[in-house]
């Protein structure tokens with residue numbers, strides 16, 4: 137089964153959106169297989185966002201992401217990476233469609249509530265930054281036999 141890395145950012149935590157976000161992913165049929173609540177150390181933030189190191193917004197991004205606790209999660213499901221990207225919406229909440237998490241809950245691009253991996257390759261890389269393999273649980277959700285057609 138496919139896996140994606142999802143992170144409720146400090147603004148999402150502070151605004152009390154954690155439960156709502158988890159509810160949406162659960163209701164979609166995705167399965168939570170790992171989670172941790174913590175303030176990220178600088179090294180893991182830099183590693184997580186290394187493609188953006190040279191961008192003008194990077195210093196501000198780092199301060200924002202380290203500004204409070206985040207909720208790190210691994211979600212599992214068929215095609216979970218592209219599904220979660222659709223559920224969270226466009227990077228800029230002003231352009232994100234209503235019904236998406238960023239479209240419903242954010243305004244500024246630099247305070248866009250949530251992160252999710254943008255490809256399977258990114259997902260594998262990001263999961264490995266934040267979780268040991270032994271932290272990823274394996275279990276069957278009781279509704280799986282009716283969620284999937286095959």
Ligand SMILES: Nc1ncnc2c1ncn2[C@@H]1O[C@H](COP(=O)(O)OP(=O)(O)O)[C@@H](O)[C@H]1O
Nearest residue numbers: 188193197226227245246247248250251252254
């Ligand atoms: N122009 C910008 N100004 C401020 N922050 C930005 C800007 N572009 C991107 N970011 C921040 O960097 C994160 C990573 O950017 P990117 O990988 O392009 O988007 P996504 O999170 O949708 O994959 C964004 O989610 C956002 O928090």
Ligand SMILES: [Mg+2]
Nearest residue numbers: 251252253254
């Ligand atoms: Mg990205």
